[in-house]
Amino acid sequence: MKNSMSRRQFILAAGALAGSAALAGCGESSTSSSSSQGTSSSASSSSSDDSYALVKDGTLTVVAELGFAPFEYMDDKTGDPEGFDVDVINAVAERMGLACEYLPNQKFDTLVPLIKQGGKADVAVAAITITDERLQSVDFSEPYLDSNQAIVALKGSTETEETLNDASKQVVCQGGTTGNDWIQENLPNATRVPVDDVTAALTGVQTGLYSAMVVDLPVAKYMLTNSFSDLDIIEEIATGEQYGIAVSKDNPNLRKAINKALEEMKGDGTMDSIETKWFGSTI
DSSP, X not given: OOTTSOOOOOOOOHHXXXXXXXXXXXXXXXXXXXOOSSOTTSOOSOOOTTOOOOSBTTEEEEEOOSEETTTEEEOTTTOOEESHXXXXXXXXXXXXXXXXXXXXXXXXXXXXXXXXXXXXXXXXXXXXXOOHHHHTTOEEOSOOEEEEEEEEEETTOOOOHHHHSSTXXXXXXXXXXXXXXXXXXXXXXXXXXXXXXXXXXXXXXXXXXXXXXXXXXXXXXXXXXXXXXXXXXXXXXXEEXXXXXXXXXXXXXXXXXXXXXXXXHHHTTHHHHHHHHHHSSOO
């Protein structure tokens, strides 16, 4: 999305990154025979049936919400994006013969609309759960990781799913996420509080501002291990979610090329290696 993953200190650098006009690079620079200049909805200049369009020739342009460790966050020393998803898309781009660049940080709930609009990024990679609602706007690659949700509260808390379903209880989540959807569906009486940043949300639980948080289970495990040791996962919610790489519906061959790369990564052990690096074992 664990216990023996890298001990990288997470810092919130979204504000600094959002104000930066520079792109953050990942992957090795190379030339793709199937790429073309123009936006993701433009026609490729290649005559090949498997050609696809790219925002920038020879480069896979990525957009993400870069405050969601261990999937994507800013390295405090280099200022570059780091995380499980970053390693995944870096390996995908390499297999496609492309360089890889990240746009400045975006709010999570803007990612799918940005890919649907086209012209700025080729893909969105940010632990995005494949849902029927999102599939109305964009296409997704084949799933690359499974996930569930978690309810996080202070250690020693007596809160449960049942006690949280009360108007007096404020339950925080990241806006636009499946955690937000879960609260709406399963805690309809609670006061749901969507926020932009996971760290701020967990800090609010830590200080007692919120009674609990609903967040992706792998993120909860990582953050509680590395930064919020006074919080606990009081319930793991088996939602059976799967993460995918979001691609414009106008660019079906890009999706095919990404799926081919993912299949190769699963077959040659690359995906297992990345999972072990970040989660301590394969999921």
